[in-house]
Amino acid sequence: MEQHKHCQVCGRPIPVDETFCSEKCREEYEDMVSKRKKRMYVVYGLLAVLLIVIFARYMM
Numbered sequence: 360m361e362q363h364k365h366c367q368v369c370g371r372p373i374p375v376d377e378t379f380c381s382e383k384c385r386e387e388y389e390d391m392v393s394k395r396k397k398r399m400y401v402v403y404g405l406l407a408v409l410l411i412v413i414f415a416r417y418m419m
């Protein structure tokens with residue numbers, strides 16, 4: 360049986376030494392990752408604000 364894996368974006372079979380089947384899928388994947396990263400920053404930002412609010416209440 361020939362060894363292969365699947366494109367992480369569309370699931371098409373690709374050679375083992377490749378990660379994506381096309382440039383389009385690579386761009387799509389990088390776009391997805393950067394969106395996820397941005398969302399993480401938003402979550403951390405909200406947590407920081409929450410901590411500051413709690414801290415400020417303790418100081419009053």
Ligand SMILES: [Zn+2]
Pocket residue numbers: 366367368369370371379380381384
């Ligand atoms: Zn693909």
